[in-house]
Ligand SMILES: [Mg+2]
């Protein structure tokens with residue numbers, strides 16, 4: 001058990017991506033919100049760590065959904 | 081726009097210092113009495129008029145207002161000796177144990193380095209808005225174990241805590257004064273480590289030196305009819321406190337022996353403790369002279385009848401009624417039958433206009449006792465007239481636009497109807513009133529499923545919305561017909577039940593032919609008059625109509641659906657229209673062309689194909705009319721054809737009985753053989769199972785199979801000419817399993833999914849040998865319910881039955897708790913217009929409701945559009 005698990009490649013871990021500054025701006029405008037009104041994720045979260053997300057980033061998470069097939073979710077990265 | 085006087089940014093809960101108590105106080109209370117001989121409040125007594133007034137006529141000496149307007153003001157008692165506050169003993173105990181006993185030291189008994197670590201942790205917790213005070217439990221735990229102070233080297237005696245308020249160090253009892261001194265000695269910078277925020281609390285404030293006396297408005301005295309005054313429990317308790325406080329002061333003054341002072345001090349502590357909470361363990365509860373336990377501060381707040389659960393989370397309301405419910409097959413699902421007696425008590429305020437003035441005059445003239453009357457009139461100036469006492473004729477003539485008449489409930493009024501436990505939104509629905517004779521609320525049988533109501537004594541509540549807005553809102557959003565589709569599974573939760581299904585089956589099955597009289601009779605029972613279509617058959621000059629034709633008359637025109645009925649046996653190859661049991665339902669252009677109407681068509685909580693289609697394609701009004709009509713038609717059909725069930729519906733011929741007992745005997749033999757093989761050690765274990773488990777599984781398999789075989793033998797003789805079978809197969813009531821258990825064999829009883837095994841050592845009952853693994857010995861019941869169970873079988877049956885009862889009891893308790901938690905967590909969430917789910921801060925919980933943005937109640941099998949259904953509608957029509 002030497003090699004580290006690649007979290008992002010596991011079938012149960014949905015796709016996480018860091019949004020660019022511009023994308024974040026658009027997102028906040030679309031929903032008319034501030035970053036603190038987004039759901040949170042810790043920067044120590046294995047999925048966030050795997051893509052190198054820093055506090056202050058916004059992650060886009062694309063999940064499989066029972067109802068919609070595919071669902072998009074956003075999370076604001078916080079320290080921790 | 082309403083102006084917000086003050087915006088609350090945050091709330092701090094603090095300890096009250098003795099200084100706060102004195103500052104808050106309008107007077108020091110010194111007299112243990114309440115009123116003098118003349119019944120006037122004693123100055124500086126517990127009813128001092130500076131504390132506010134409750135008697136009409138008196139004025140408050142603090143604010144000058146009369147009873148009702150004066151909010152009341154606090155006083156205080158100066159305690160002769162300090163007293164521990166029961167509410168904080170746990171914290172006090174922690175502080176005492178965690179700090180150095182040396183007066184000159186008083187530091188937390190941990191090394192400076194460790195303390196620094198904890199300080200850092202608390203800082204972080206505050207920054208992250210976590211519960212920083214919870215860290216103190218760890219600190220106290222490790223500090224309490226230290227025997228020598230790391231700061232001054234003082235040896236630490238262990239401190240014991242005796243409920244409710246006693247602390248013992250070594251062999252010495254610590255007086256509250258000692259405790260207070262220790263708490264004063266704690267360094268301010270150590271307080272956060274003990275879970276105390278130094279900005280809002282000092283630990284010594286947990287030991288009281290002044291006690292606030294609540295205003296009289298909090299503890300009003302009541303005058304009984306005999307003229308005797310009766311004081312509130314809190315007042316009684318305060319009298320006790322003042323009395324002992326005074327005696328203690330006198331004794332100290334007189335230089336009484338130490339022992340007496342100690343005793344009085346302890347008594348004072350007892351009274352103050354029970355004043356706060358008369359339910360603490362370790363001391364007997366304080367009682368009234370009559371022996372009744374006093375209801376003090378904590379008892380007022382705690383529990384189901386307490387302030388929170390009894391007055392804030394839920395409260396008694398006006399304009400409501402409660403009585404037993406009973407069924408009425410003739411009223412609409414939208415209606416509710418209200419007894420006239422109730423209608424005369426509940427009222428709706430109606431504003432007088434020039435259009436309704438004459439009618440309202442009559443309503444006022446009839447008054448409170450003659451039914452469509454009224455109970456109150458409110459003039460334009462807001463003056464209220466009670467029609468029980470007023471001159472009604474005069475008042476009726478005085479009526480003019482602008483007056484308000486509180487008239488009796490009448491037909492068509494909107495009321496909310498509710499049955500507890502209100503587990504989902506369909507537990508409260510809006511109904512239209514039908515005033516009926518009798519003493520019960522009447523409801524349509526079709527609305528039993530959403531309320532989960534039956535008529536074995538269930539009671540339900542009615543609430544009358546008063547304003548026009550409330551009435552409009554209730555009727556648009558909450559009316560029964562708007563709730564036909566459940567948001568839980570997207571299908572009808574309101575629909576036919578029981579005889580509605582049976583009746584529709586009897587009417588629509590093959591071979592039902594009706595004469596003109598019969599057909600007219602059925603349609604008349606619906607209360608509508610139709611022209612009969614062309615008769616299906618003419619025989620010897622008599623015209624006949626099929627039941628399907630009659631049923632079709634209630635279907636909306638252009639309705640097209642095809643589906644398999646509940647009675648369908650799921651044959652390998654469906655013969656569709658040629659099905660010999662007529663299980664293939666085809667509706668074309670609103671005509672039932674083949675198939676029978678049963679549970680699949682319109683039973684509540686079932687697949688409900690027809691009703692579902694009608695709600696979704698034709699709207700709720702058409703659906704409500706359809707449901708009202710079909711249920712009436714079905715009941716009429718059941719009455720016309722006659723329908724009954726009895727024990728002989730479970731009769732099977734002797735040869736069947738014989739075959740069944742052969743099957744069961746054979747199974748028992750096979751079980752014995754399996755046990756023999758097992759005992760001989762020759763049983764082949766299943767993968768991943770022990771030998772014993774394998775044996776159990778094989779035995780269960782054999783026995784289950786034998787019961788099924790016995791059941792299917794019985795079923796051969798239970799055809800669709802049998803009424804019990806009609807109910808089971810159409811889905812009206814009961815199941816084929818129920819019937820075969822009655823007719824053929826009850827089968828294996830189980831607890832936790834296993835054969836019965838417990839009771840006695842190595843056996844279920846003393847009638848069997850140890851380790852008997854045979855079928856009978858482990859709870860297999862070969863009798864049928866109809867033959868009756870032998871005593872051993874009966875006992876096993878009770879064992880299995882008990883598990884079911886326990887399960888339901890446990891499940892309701894658990895799910896009730898879960899429900900409360902979920903409601904509290906989710907109550908502020910809502911779906912915004914942009915499709916997001918947000919909480920009260922506007923923070924996003926879900927970016928699209930349900931991830932697909934579909935309301936399940938408006939969906940078709942969970943999808944926004946059902947392409948198949950649309951295609952069928954287009955090409956079928
Ligand atoms: Mg009941």
Ligand SMILES: [Zn+2]
Nearest residue numbers: 140142143150
């Ligand atoms: Zn006042």
Ligand SMILES: [Zn+2]
Nearest residue numbers: 180185229232
């Ligand atoms: Zn010390």
Ligand SMILES: [Zn+2]
Nearest residue numbers: 648649659663
């Ligand atoms: Zn079939």
